[in-house]
Amino acid sequence: MSTNNIYLDYSASTPVDPRVIEKMLPFLREHIANPSSQHRAGWNAMHAIDQARKQVMALLNASLPKEIIFTSGASESNSLAILGFILALRKINPNQTFHAITSQVEHKSVLETFEQLKEFNVDVDFIPVNSFGQVDVKTVEKHLRPNTVLMSFMWANNELGSLNPMAALSELAIKNKICLHTDATQACGKIPIDLQNIPIDFLSLSAHKMYGPKGVGALYRRFDQHHSKMNLSPLIRGGGQEYNVRAGTLNTPGIIGLGEAAKIAQDEFIPKDSLLLQEQTNNLKYQLEKLFPTLKLNGHPTERIPGHLHLSFPGIRWDQWLPRMSELCVSTTSACSSDSGQGSHVLRALGFSDNEIHSSLRISLGKFTTDEDLRKALLLFEKITRPQHPQAKP
Ligand SMILES: Cc1ncc(COP(=O)(O)O)c(C=O)c1O
Known part of the structure; x- marks a missing residue:
């Protein structure tokens, strides 16, 4: 990265891959037509969008472009899947009470959005997770009711990095004929996702977590072999774009960027770069353990996304230390919830005390992290351990 920052916050947002920027630029400079316009320039823009759609399909092994x-x-994909599905169901069954399940993390x-469902006569359960922050299928089973219509469980947790047992959750959903949504924002583009092997009804993803631009993402909506669809009521109306489910002029450069990012993830990151990244991450953890012998990894030790560490440093208060080392870009809680000023709801769900929350850090590496970045970061961490250092007591 070109700044003096030591950027270790890839789970909050990734830099855009330069090849993605190259693909996007012509759609900011020359090919500026509205893809819905009925002239040659519009058709060309739509053709490029069709290619990007195929690239996202390939990443997920989806069957049809309209998925x-x-x-x-x-965030929008999550809302559209959860609220859009319930609103569509509500149209057909105006007086029925439905039940939906998600997890506390x-x-x-x-x-x-689950809180919002209560306004539409939906009973909602926020189920607890295990000590790694993972959903337990048996706990889900215990919460099922005859009127359960929807379950939503993230593929990977954005704070802890733990992966959920999506294959088992998919089996449970199919067995009980319940719609399954997954927020795969932190998993997509990092680990293989094959929706023919693990069928899911709705899946949300975002470009800026996989080296694409911010402000663009996608919702996968499954069509089964009879091409019947999971019904969705649009949340944004006013145009026929996106198969009448999401109105608004298509973000051509953003979508082209997402498509290219998906292709690079599929060709390079998942099969190759992610392995090197995990090695680099393990090495950083090893070096930190040498500096901080009481260091503890939170989340599952092996079932986790590559490059992601969530660590507790007993006795260290990061709310006091981090402002003194602001060139180090790491997270004390997820970037999205840190705006709200409340401690992490994920760590609270795991029973962390205030002290434990303040002593925990999310450090997330990515494919552009250099050994030099890590060397500089370790020097900063090392300063904290020196009792004679003037900043040792913040
Ligand atoms: C798990 C998860 N879901 C959803 C989001 C929101 O994604 P977006 O920024 O694309 O709205 C994030 C972003 O931090 C995330 O980590």
Whole structure:
């Protein structure tokens, strides 16, 4: 990265891959037509969008182009899947009470949409997770009711990095004929996702977590072999874009960027770069353990996304230390919830005390992290351990 920052916050947002920028530029400079316009320039723009749709399809092993709906990002995709599905169901069954299940450690865009469901006569359960922050299938089973219509569980947790047992959750959803949504924002583009192997009804993803631009994402909506669809009521109306599910002029450069990012993730990051990244991450953890012998990894030790560490440093208060080392870009809680000023709901759900929350850090590396970045970061961490250092007692 070109600044003096030591950027270790890839789970909050990734830099855009230069090849993605190259693909986007012509759509900012020359090919500026509205893809819905009925002239040659418009058709060309739509053709480029069709290619990007295929690239996103390939990343997920989706079956049909119409299964991919472009959105402004994962927060919107989560809302569209959860609320849009319930509103569509409500139209057919206006008086029925429905039940929906999610977990206590989901992203706020899922949790708050679930809160909103209560306004539409939906009973909602926020189920607890295990000590790694993972959903337990048996706990889900215990919460099922005859009127359960929807479950939403993230593929990977944005704070802890733990992966959920999506294959088992998919089996449970199919067995009980319940719609399954997953917020795959932190998993997509980092680990293989094959929706033919693990069928999911709705999946949310975002470009800026996989080396694409901010402000663009997608919602996958499954069509089964009879091409019947999971019904969705649009949340944004006024145009026929995106198969009548999401109105608004398509964000051509953003979508082209997302498509290219998906292709690079599929060709390079998932099969190759992610392995090197995990090695680099393990090495950083090893070096930190040497500096801080009581260091503890939070989240699952192996079932986790590559490059992601969530660590507790007993006795260290990061709220006091980090302002003194502001060139180090790491997170004390997820970037989205840190705006709200409340401690992490994920760590609270795991039973962390205030002290434990203040002593925890999310350090996330990515494919542009250099050994030099890590050397500089370790020097900063090392300063904290020196009792004679003037800043040792913040
Ligand atoms: C798990 C998860 N879901 C949803 C989001 C929101 O994504 P977006 O910024 O694309 O709205 C994030 C972003 O931090 C995330 O980590």
